[in-house]
Structures are given as C-alpha cells and as structure tokens.
Amino acid sequence: MTPLARAQRQLTAHPLAADAALAAGVLLCMLAGSFVDPHSGHSVSWRIRPPDPLSLLLMTLGAAALVFRRRAPMAVLAVTGTVSVAESVTGDPRAPVAMSAVVALFTVAATTDRPTTWRAGLLTMTVLTGAAMLAGPLPWYAQENLGILAWTGIGATAGDAVRSRRAVVQAIRERAERAERTREEEARRRVAEERLRIARDLHDVVAHHIALVNVQAGVAAHVMDKRPDQAKEALAHVREASRSALNELRATVGLLRQSGDPEAPTEPAPGLDRLDELAGTFRSAGLQVEVARSDDGTTLPAAVDLAAYRVIQEALTNVQKHAGPAARAEVSVVRVGPSLEVTVLDDGTDDGPQSAPGPQQGGGHGLLGMRERVTALRGTLTTGPRYGGGFRVHAILPVKPRTADAKDPV
Missing domain, CATH: 3.30.565.10 (Histidine kinase-like ATPase, C-terminal domain)
Known part of the structure; x- marks a missing residue:
C-alpha cells in the first residue's frame, strides 16, 4: 500500500483528525493570504506588516469552527459567516477570513439536499458580499469584494457536485445489492419449488408401491400354509411392485445428481x-x-x-x-x-x-x-x-x- 493510500485510509477512519488537519491548512492559507498585496500590478507582492490582532483572532475562530463541520455544518457556516462579516466590516481587508466560510458552505452543500444548498448559498453570498461592499473599508467595486462573490458560488457549486456524485455512486451500489438479493431470492425460491416437486414425486412413488407391497405381503403371509400357490403369486406381485418402486425412485433421485455424476435413466415420466x-x-x-x-x-x-x-x-x-x-x-x-x-x-x-x-x-x-x-x-x-x-x-x-x-x- 502506498503512503498516500495509507494516509487516506487513516484520515477516513478518523474524521475529526481529518477536519482538524483541514482547519490547520485553511488557517495557514488565510495567514499567507493576509501578507499578499493585491494592488501591486501583475506581480505578487508580499507585505512585511503582519495582520492586526483582530484579524488574527477572526481567522483563528473561523478555522477552529471547521473542526466541527461534519457534526454541525449549518452551525459552522453560521459561525464562519459571522466572523467573515466582522472581518469585512471592521478588520484588515487583507485578511481573507471568508475562506473559512467558503469551506463551511462547501460542507453544507455536500451533506444536505439541493434546496438547502440553494438557500444557504444565496444567503451566504448576499450577506458576505453585501457587507463587504456596503460597510467595508474598500470601495464597493474592489476585487476583494467581487472575489467573495465568486468564491462562495464556487464553494456551493463544488459541494453540490460532490453530493450528486455520492448519490449516484450510492444508487449504483444499492441497485447492485438489490439485484444480488433478487438473484439469491429467486435461486432460493426455485430450489424450494424443485424440492417440493421432488418430495411430491417421492411421496407418490413410495406411498403407492409400498402400499401394494404391504397388502401383497399380508396376503402371502395369510395363505402361505394353506395355499402356497396363491402365496407365490402374491410374492411375485411384491417383487414386481418393489422393482417398479426402485426404478421410479432411481429416476427421481437422478434429478438431484450433478453434471459429473453418472447419467440418470432417460425413461420418460409416467402418464x-x-x-x-x-x-x-x-x-x-x-x-x-x-x-x-x-x-x-x-x-x-x-x-x-x-x-x-x-x-x-x-x-x-x-x-x-x-x-x-x-x-x-x-x-x-x-x-x-x-x-x-x-x-x-x-x-x-x-x-x-x-x-x-x-x-x-x-x-x-x-x-x-x-x-x-x-x-x-x-x-x-x-x-x-x-x-x-x-x-x-x-x-x-x-x-x-x-x-x-x-x-x-x-
């Protein structure tokens, strides 16, 4: 097993640890993004001045909330959205706290249904973008404000796509399992019907011939001393009935043989x-x-x-x-x-x-x-x-x- 596959299996087995690692990665990305100067032309410029304490606190709170995104996705979206609005209105506009809200919106879209995704996505986009444009320190047409609109839309769309893919995979798996169960039930039903049919044939053969053997044996025992000729005739009937019973039993039991067993008699069924x-x-x-x-x-x-x-x-x-x-x-x-x-x-x-x-x-x-x-x-x-x-x-x-x-x- 490759190290990547081993790590993926461990993260799947421990979802809380995976979410903690994701939160740490988002926090690092937000910290790194806070040092980028978006107004430096075509080249990327890094500022030396770190973000202010309020922005650091908001980024930390937004990232920490992501640890619980699987347990309470709507609550996490509400927390990250609140700190994003606070950062847009009062914080350092360089601090991209809205990244945590985008990840929380992605989680909501991936774990709920499409109507909920539409409502949560539109509300998040409207609130965050409106707060940044109307109450933020930057002009309303600043690229940071338009970036919030774009990233929230991407988060909702990506989460809905993941949810749809999971639903398709689950439906395919359920159809395969249902088809397998149907085949097994059909096989069991046919086996039960075949057993019932063979049981009826065996009952008919045994009941008929054994009854004749019993009657003829009783007749032979009754007339053995006084009329040996009649006793001999009754015993001959016993032998004939026994032979017929054995032949029919052999033909019936031959149906149970496997393909590699000796060939069963080909005598047609009685009519x-x-x-x-x-x-x-x-x-x-x-x-x-x-x-x-x-x-x-x-x-x-x-x-x-x-x-x-x-x-x-x-x-x-x-x-x-x-x-x-x-x-x-x-x-x-x-x-x-x-x-x-x-x-x-x-x-x-x-x-x-x-x-x-x-x-x-x-x-x-x-x-x-x-x-x-x-x-x-x-x-x-x-x-x-x-x-x-x-x-x-x-x-x-x-x-x-x-x-x-x-x-x-x-």
Missing part, C-alpha cells in the same frame, strides 16, 4: 398411457378398479399428463389403504373442452363411508400433494365424502392455456 398398467397393479392387490376413458386421441402436455397420472395413483392408493379389500373404485378420464377431468370414486367400506386422510386427519400429505400439483397447473381439485358412503376425488386440469392467463397479475 395416462400407463393407466391400464396402474389399474392392473391395484387389481392384482385385490382392489376392484374400473376405468372409463373418453380422451382417446388427446395429446396432453407432459405436466398435465404426469399430474393426471399422479392424482389417480394417489387416489387409488388411498382407497387401497383406507377403504378395505371389499371396496370398489371407478376411474374416469374425460376431455371436456379445453380441460381434462379426472374422477376417482369408491364405495367405501362395509362398515361405513371411507374417509381418506388429509393433513388434518391422518397427518399424511397425499391430498395436499394432489392439490399442489393441480394448483400448479391452474386447475381445481375437489375432494370429499360421497353421499351414501365412499369418497370422491375430482380434478380439472387445463389442457390448453386460458385466454385470461395473459391478463393475470404476476
């Missing part, structure tokens, strides 16, 4: 083209499932296709877990205008209506996950008990974007 396969897994577990579709030939967006599949999967899983082995489920997929309607009904248990657990009942996240999926696509989901027993899940998924979407507020 309604695998609806018959999905219903077959539940039928093999003992649940009676009927499927009715009127969407043949409809090409669905990938997000809608996946959401419809997951809604049906979660609804049938809830039927399997909560309605009992005697329940019967009906699945319908219907294309109605620009929307796809998915409905899953069940007739409940033999003892009463089936109640699928929501977050407020069983603590599960199935219904919440379905609702989040559908809402993310700007669809609607309706769930609730059926009259006479059973449960109903009804989802409306927009296949085509609505015309009003472009007008929705962001």
Whole structure:
C-alpha cells in the first residue's frame, strides 16, 4: 500500500483528525493570504506588516469552527459567516477570513439536499458580499469584494457536485445489492419449488408401491400354509411392485445428481398411457378398479399428463389403504373442452363411508400433494365424502392455456 493510500485510509477512519488537519491548512492559507498585496500590478507582492490582532483572532475562530463541520455544518457556516462579516466590516481587508466560510458552505452543500444548498448559498453570498461592499473599508467595486462573490458560488457549486456524485455512486451500489438479493431470492425460491416437486414425486412413488407391497405381503403371509400357490403369486406381485418402486425412485433421485455424476435413466415420466398398467397393479392387490376413458386421441402436455397420472395413483392408493379389500373404485378420464377431468370414486367400506386422510386427519400429505400439483397447473381439485358412503376425488386440469392467463397479475 502506498503512503498516500495509507494516509487516506487513516484520515477516513478518523474524521475529526481529518477536519482538524483541514482547519490547520485553511488557517495557514488565510495567514499567507493576509501578507499578499493585491494592488501591486501583475506581480505578487508580499507585505512585511503582519495582520492586526483582530484579524488574527477572526481567522483563528473561523478555522477552529471547521473542526466541527461534519457534526454541525449549518452551525459552522453560521459561525464562519459571522466572523467573515466582522472581518469585512471592521478588520484588515487583507485578511481573507471568508475562506473559512467558503469551506463551511462547501460542507453544507455536500451533506444536505439541493434546496438547502440553494438557500444557504444565496444567503451566504448576499450577506458576505453585501457587507463587504456596503460597510467595508474598500470601495464597493474592489476585487476583494467581487472575489467573495465568486468564491462562495464556487464553494456551493463544488459541494453540490460532490453530493450528486455520492448519490449516484450510492444508487449504483444499492441497485447492485438489490439485484444480488433478487438473484439469491429467486435461486432460493426455485430450489424450494424443485424440492417440493421432488418430495411430491417421492411421496407418490413410495406411498403407492409400498402400499401394494404391504397388502401383497399380508396376503402371502395369510395363505402361505394353506395355499402356497396363491402365496407365490402374491410374492411375485411384491417383487414386481418393489422393482417398479426402485426404478421410479432411481429416476427421481437422478434429478438431484450433478453434471459429473453418472447419467440418470432417460425413461420418460409416467402418464395416462400407463393407466391400464396402474389399474392392473391395484387389481392384482385385490382392489376392484374400473376405468372409463373418453380422451382417446388427446395429446396432453407432459405436466398435465404426469399430474393426471399422479392424482389417480394417489387416489387409488388411498382407497387401497383406507377403504378395505371389499371396496370398489371407478376411474374416469374425460376431455371436456379445453380441460381434462379426472374422477376417482369408491364405495367405501362395509362398515361405513371411507374417509381418506388429509393433513388434518391422518397427518399424511397425499391430498395436499394432489392439490399442489393441480394448483400448479391452474386447475381445481375437489375432494370429499360421497353421499351414501365412499369418497370422491375430482380434478380439472387445463389442457390448453386460458385466454385470461395473459391478463393475470404476476
């Protein structure tokens, strides 16, 4: 670090010491200026006679006030302006006490706003110049009087320029910090959304396949001794469900891998083209499932296709877990205008209506996950008990974007 940079850092860390050094420099300049003879022609002439005691006192007071210019700029301007007027009226006209007022005016302009600068600058220029011209010992047209007018104007203008530059630099810094915060918030929001989506996928996969494995394992344990053939078939279903769960888990977890990790499976996400396969897994577990579709030939967006599949999967899983082995489920997929309607009904248990657990009942996240999926696509989901027993899940998924979407507020 250079000595100049080191000195600048020390002065910045100790503003009072910097102001004291400035005040001492201004005092030296005023003392040196008091020896200059402005009426000596084109060459600079130095007078031997020092300034009188009153001028020395006024210069000292004006310079001393500058030590506190950062703490009370308006008060310092008032003090320096007063001693400048006193010097102009009664003191030695050689003593440039007005230099302290110029520095104080510069400080006011650099630390306040523009209207305050205009008012303080005009008042200082008018008072100091008027006092020097009307009540001073020199003629009103003397160059010392005109110099006061010029120097006060320069001080106010320079201070306003410094303040404007600081404001521009601060605005640029704030915009950069705000942009950085916005990028970080956007990154966090996207990470949270991705985590939520992966959590929904994991929940759907685990809840569906583990429920099937649990049912088939229970069947195998129940008929192992009396009907080994049926137990063998149930265990085969357990193995198939486990394999499917592992494959889907591998595909989902593969999304979390980094670019240098082994390549994840490229198998597409499940959709309604695998609806018959999905219903077959539940039928093999003992649940009676009927499927009715009127969407043949409809090409669905990938997000809608996946959401419809997951809604049906979660609804049938809830039927399997909560309605009992005697329940019967009906699945319908219907294309109605620009929307796809998915409905899953069940007739409940033999003892009463089936109640699928929501977050407020069983603590599960199935219904919440379905609702989040559908809402993310700007669809609607309706769930609730059926009259006479059973449960109903009804989802409306927009296949085509609505015309009003472009007008929705962001």
